[in-house]
Amino acid sequence: MSSPSATDRLIVALDMPTVEEAQRLIVTLGDTVTFYKVGLELLFAGGLDLARALKRDGKHVFLDMKLLDIGNTVERAVANASELGVDFLTVHGHDLKTMRAAVSGRGASKLKLLAVTVLTNLSADDLKQQGVSASPAELVVRRAVLARESGFDGVIASGQEAARIREAVGPGFLIVTPGIRLTGSSTDDQERITTPGTAISTGADYIVVGRPITQADDPRLAAETFVNHIADALPPSGALN
Numbered sequence: 002m003s004s005p006s007a008t009d010r011l012i013v014a015l016d017m018p019t020v021e022e023a024q025r026l027i028v029t030l031g032d033t034v035t036f037y038k039v040g041l042e043l044l045f046a047g048g049l050d051l052a053r054a055l056k057r058d059g060k061h062v063f064l065d066m067k068l069l070d071i072g073n074t075v076e077r078a079v080a081n082a083s084e085l086g087v088d089f090l091t092v093h094g095h096d097l098k099t100m101r102a103a104v105s106g107r108g109a110s111k112l113k114l115l116a117v118t119v120l121t122n123l124s125a126d127d128l129k130q131q132g133v134s135a136s137p138a139e140l141v142v143r144r145a146v147l148a149r150e151s152g153f154d155g156v157i158a159s160g161q162e163a164a165r166i167r168e169a170v171g172p173g174f175l176i177v178t179p180g181i182r183l184t185g186s187s188t189d190d191q192e193r194i195t196t197p198g199t200a201i202s203t204g205a206d207y208i209v210v211g212r213p214i215t216q217a218d219d220p221r222l223a224a225e226t227f228v229n230h231i232a233d234a235l236p237p238s239g240a241l242n
Contacts, residue, residue: 007232010201012063012177013224014038014211020047026215027055033224036061036088038209049085056086063089063177063209067117072102079106079114089177091157093117094144100151113175116148118158121180121194138162142169149174160195160205167204179209183226197227201234 013034015023023043027034037055039048039062052062064087068075075092082090083106092103094116103114118141119128125136133140141162146169148156155175158166163176178200197208210227217223 005207007228007235008033009035009061010207010231011224011227012036012038012061012207012209013214014040014065014179014209015043015048015051015215016040016211017215018042018046020051023048023051026220029220030214030224031221033221033228034060036063036207038063038065038211040065041067052085052087061089062087063091065089065091067091067093068103069093069095069099072098075099076102076106079103079112080108083107083110083112087112089113089115091115091117092153094148094153094156097147097151100148100153104152113154114152115175115177116144116151116153116156118144118148118156118162121159138165142166145170145174155206157209160200160203160208163195163200163204175207176205177207177209178205179211181208181210181227182213183230197230198234201231 011034013030015037017023037060039052052064055062064082068078079090090112092100092114094100100116107114119137123137128137128140141158142165145156145158145166149170155177156166157177157179159180160178163178166176180194181197181200182194184196200208208231214220214223214227
């Protein structure tokens with residue numbers, strides 16, 4: 002995955018209640034999609050077994066666990082996750098202690114650790130309610146810098162912050178962007194959204210798309226549309242930032 006194609010840069014979020022529903026979607030999408038996110042909803046319904054099956058079938062897997070606990074617990078959890086052979090794993094990027102524990106737990110595995118900066122459904126008002134005076138963009142960049150210092154491979158962040166993150170951390174640090182919508186489509190419960198082309202052209206390496214594909218009348222066609230938008234936004238070489 003050192004130089005992913007436009008297809009490989011699309012991560013489809015399997016945010017659904019049962020493995021059976023996820024499996025039907027995976028069959029429908031076929032070779033149009035090579036990368037899947039397995040999140041909390043599905044993890045409690047057999048999602049780990051599905052993640053293993055996807056890896057056996059040659060797919061890339063993003064395990065979206067959003068770990069947040071004391072260092073010792075996070076370290077052991079990451080160590081166990083690394084044995085699954087998945088590609089990406091998320092940890093909340095709140096502090097260096099937690100992230101450094103995650104790096105220690107990963108050991109010599111190829112697992113890439115991604116720090117969750119600020120969830121894309123949160124606005125500045127939401128942060129104020131939490132006692133945070135910084136804007137979402139300021140907090141995202143601050144946490145991205147911490148993540149890089151801790152030895153993480155990248156961050157989860159809105160495409161609205163991708164350019165500022167890239168400027169702050171430089172090349173070779175992954176930016177994975179959820180909250181992706183096509184122009185004119187429903188924003189659902191997302192606050193800080195961008196189009197796939199904007200996210201990629203301003204510094205994102207991967208985009209995560211859920212409902213616009215999983216709930217589409219034709220999921221395969223929807224996935225192909227997102228891949229085309231990614232391809233159009235890539236530089237001629239298709240190289241990572």
